[in-house]
Amino acid sequence: MRKILKNTALISILTFSSRVLGVIRDALIAMYFGTSSQSDSFFIAFRPFDLVRKLFSEGILGISFVPVFSETLEKEGHSKAVAMAFSFFCFLSLAGILIVLVGIFFAPLIIKMIAPGFVGFSYKYGLTIILFKIMLPYFWLVLISALCMGVLNSLGNFGVPAIAPVVFNLVVILFTILISKYFEIPVMGLALGVTIGGVLQLIIQVPFMIRLGMLKIPSFQFFHPKVLRVIKIMIPCMIGAASYQINIMAASFFASTLDEGSVSFVYYADRLVQFPLALFAVSAAMVFLPELSRKAALGRMDEIAALFSHGVKLVFFITIPAMAGLMALNEKIVAFLFGRGAFTDLAIHQTAECLIFLSLGLWAFTGVRLFVTLYYALSNIRVPFYSGIIAIGLNLIFCSLFIDALGLKGLVLSVSISAMAGFVYLFISIPGAVNIDKFEIIVSACRSLFLSVIMFFLVKQAAAFVLVKESNSFWFGTGVVGCICLGMVFYLGVNLLISSPELKLLKKGMIQKKS
Numbered sequence: 136m137r138k139i140l141k142n143t144a145l146i147s148i149l150t151f152s153s154r155v156l157g158v159i160r161d162a163l164i165a166m167y168f169g170t171s172s173q174s175d176s177f178f179i180a181f182r183p184f185d186l187v188r189k190l191f192s193e194g195i196l197g198i199s200f201v202p203v204f205s206e207t208l209e210k211e212g213h214s215k216a217v218a219m220a221f222s223f224f225c226f227l228s229l230a231g232i233l234i235v236l237v238g239i240f241f242a243p244l245i246i247k248m249i250a251p252g253f254v255g256f257s258y259k260y261g262l263t264i265i266l267f268k269i270m271l272p273y274f275w276l277v278l279i280s281a282l283c284m285g286v287l288n289s290l291g292n293f294g295v296p297a298i299a300p301v302v303f304n305l306v307v308i309l310f311t312i313l314i315s316k317y318f319e320i321p322v323m324g325l326a327l328g329v330t331i332g333g334v335l336q337l338i339i340q341v342p343f344m345i346r347l348g349m350l351k352i353p354s355f356q357f358f359h360p361k362v363l364r365v366i367k368i369m370i371p372c373m374i375g376a377a378s379y380q381i382n383i384m385a386a387s388f389f390a391s392t393l394d395e396g397s398v399s400f401v402y403y404a405d406r407l408v409q410f411p412l413a414l415f416a417v418s419a420a421m422v423f424l425p426e427l428s429r430k431a432a433l434g435r436m437d438e439i440a441a442l443f444s445h446g447v448k449l450v451f452f453i454t455i456p457a458m459a460g461l462m463a464l465n466e467k468i469v470a471f472l473f474g475r476g477a478f479t480d481l482a483i484h485q486t487a488e489c490l491i492f493l494s495l496g497l498w499a500f501t502g503v504r505l506f507v508t509l510y511y512a513l514s515n516i517r518v519p520f521y522s523g524i525i526a527i528g529l530n531l532i533f534c535s536l537f538i539d540a541l542g543l544k545g546l547v548l549s550v551s552i553s554a555m556a557g558f559v560y561l562f563i564s565i566p567g568a569v570n571i572d573k574f575e576i577i578v579s580a581c582r583s584l585f586l587s588v589i590m591f592f593l594v595k596q597a598a599a600f601v602l603v604k605e606s607n608s609f610w611f612g613t614g615v616v617g618c619i620c621l622g623m624v625f626y627l628g629v630n631l632l633i634s635s636p637e638l639k640l641l642k643k644g645m646i647q648k649k650s
Contacts, residue, residue, distance in 0.1 A: 178387070199511070310332075
């Protein structure tokens with residue numbers, strides 16, 4: 136557990152840096168482009184690439200490729216693992232290039248499919264097609280970067296892959312501030328920044344691949360037998376591990392038929408929810424997967440049960456109060472981060488409402504991410520696949536039902552409810568051989584939820600008392616941070632008073648890490 140906590144802490148710190156830069160990036164995009172036609176066009180054009188990035192960098196490749204690569208490395212040695220990885224690189228490169236070519240020729244049709252509401256607005260539709268084509272090379276870059284990330288993680292290098300998104304965000308920030316103003320349509324500079332950021336994100340990982348001997352190909356086999364095994368796992372993984380990302384894209388699909396800015400409201404709310412989701416759940420899952428896969432290959436089910444139970448309880452211990460905090464300070468956080476420049480009061484209000492309903496599902500988003508990791512480490516792709524089908528199917532149904540009655544709020548509520556249903560299916564389907572104490576996890580989550588509800592009302596009242604939107608930006612920001620700190624002090628203080636098992640587990644891991 137010590138090693139897990141140490142690596143998780145490293146990734147969390149680097150992920151935190153990336154997410155902070157991501158928030159700065161989005162704040163600058165909000166300031167420069169607001170919730171206009173340009174921002175809507177960019178977010179729709181960027182959504183498929185963002186989906187692929189999250190699928191491969193934070194999920195699919197890690198779940199499908201890492202276990203097979205780790206098994207080959209353990210049982211057959213370094214040279215065989217290198218040959219298998221290079222064969223998979225060839226496959227991904229060919230697939231990526233073909234998809235980029237298809238995207239170039241069929242961009243108008245693709246945009247009609249993912250944003251049907253834009254077709255009637257010739258400017259939005261035409262601009263979205265142009266932005267989509269500018270960012271198409273990013274698709275191939277994401278695939279290869281994700282492969283490097285999976286290889287490096289399998290070999291115990293978690294730092295460099297976690298730094299890569301930091302580089303990407305820095306490049307996009309620079310293009311937003313310095314380059315976009317030189318374009319007749321400024322948002323085109325932002326799209327170019329995405330592609331250049333993808334290039335640099337890949338380049339920084341190459342030297343470490345060379346250092347670990349991953350580019351010394353002992354023998355070339357274009358289609359390695361184990362590549363087919365990875366592909367067979369990968370396809371259902373796209374449903375099982377990425378139902379949240381697919382559902383957010385579906386919500387944007389429906390939002391394109393609503394008023395201008397609706398796509399942007401969903402994007403900004405999603406970005407704020409992604410902060411704790413990526414910081415804790417994704418970081419833990421990336422570290423858990425190789426460790427759980429190795430223990431599963433050795434048949435150490437008791438160790439898997441103990442390790443996974445501790446990890447789930449710790450992640451819920453952190454993400455449930457984060458959910459309460461986002462809901463309590465929804466409008467204040469949006470105003471503090473995005474409320475300047477072209478981002479109007481209406482945009483603040485609409486984004487904050489979306490944030491409340493999307494935050495409701497944060498515990499389920501994190502739970503799905505962790506439980507899917509467990510299933511794939513056990514080579515069980517059937518249960519996560521069915522869970523993903525349930526979540527995606529329910530989301531499409533609920534979006535269709537809620538959009539008329541609740542509008543944009545109904546779309547993000549659909550994403551949360553469908554994630555809860557998917558998580559419940561994963562939770563009740565845990566194989567008996569793993570012997571995970573479900574009741575213990577439920578009790579732990581309920582304890583965190585009870586304290587988080589109290590914290591919610593405390594922070595809500597504090598925010599109403601000290602935060603005035605018309606005040607100086609510095610003092611308003613200080614007040615927001617102060618309210619967050621108040622919630623953290625209360626939550627951790629009460630857990631300390633009641634000697635909660637989760638806090639003891641966290642302290643134990645930190646002490647072991649220092650020793």
